[in-house]
Amino acid sequence: MRHWLIKSEPDVFSIDDLEAVGREPWDGIRNYQARNFMRDDMEAGDLAIFYHSNAKPPGAVGVARVVGDAYPDPSQFDRKSKYYDAKSDPDAPRWLLRDFEFVLKFPAIVPLADLKAEKALEGMQVTQRGVRLSIMPVEPGHFRKVCAMAGVKAPKG
DNA sequence: GCCAACGTTGGC
DNA sequence: GCCAACGTTGGC
Numbered sequence: 005m006r007h008w009l010i011k012s013e014p015d016v017f018s019i020d021d022l023e024a025v026g027r028e029p030w031d032g033i034r035n036y037q038a039r040n041f042m043r044d045d046m047e048a049g050d051l052a053i054f055y056h057s058n059a060k061p062p063g064a065v066g067v068a069r070v071v072g073d074a075y076p077d078p079s080q081f082d083r084k085s086k087y088y089d090a091k092s093d094p095d096a097p098r099w100l101l102r103d104f105e106f107v108l109k110f111p112a113i114v115p116l117a118d119l120k121a122e123k124a125l126e127g128m129q130v131t132q133r134g135v136r137l138s139i140m141p142v143e144p145g146h147f148r149k150v151c152a153m154a155g156v157k158a159p160k161g
Numbered sequence: 162g163c164c165a166a167c168g169t170t171g172g173c
Numbered sequence: 174g175c176c177a178a179c180g181t182t183g184g185c
Contacts, residue, residue, distance in 0.1 A: 011183090035168075058183055116184080134166045136182050 008052035110154035
């Protein structure tokens with residue numbers, strides 16, 4: 005099983021929103037690297053740290069799980085969507101996504117500043133300057149460490 | 162709101 | 174296929 009980190013702006017879709025709906029298609033990803041992770045490298049059951057970006061403070065707020073297989077992001081064909089992509093061919097969709105389900109919410113946010121300050125998380129991508137991917141892989145040890153910092157037991161895949 | 166960093170686009 | 178211009182991300 006692999007581990008991931010998924011970013012979301014809480015004003016748009018927060019960990020509380022995921023808890024409320026239970027399961028959510030991760031639509032609107034328009035970056036090829038992030039798409040490739042979802043399409044090629046994720047498997048059902050993989051766990052992801054849910055991260056709030058553009059928040060005060062930004063940081064890790066919970067855990068989600070990959071559900072099911074990759075499939076075309078419907079918003080790319082929706083003319084009214086801000087994610088509409090006129091260049092995507094319905095016969096060969098450019099953007100694929102996965103669904104994520106709620107696993108747990110941390111008792112309190114683990115702020116980015118704390119992640120950066122933690123020696124054991126050295127090299128974790130989200131703490132590195134200039135890394136703007138909205139989906140990125142996380143090492144198993146880093147995943148467990150973030151859960152420990154949050155005061156929760158790392159869930160099993 | 163600023164701006165550094167990075168990805169994408171498009172002219173050539 | 175280079176690279177300048179532009180748009181976006183996201184911390185601060």
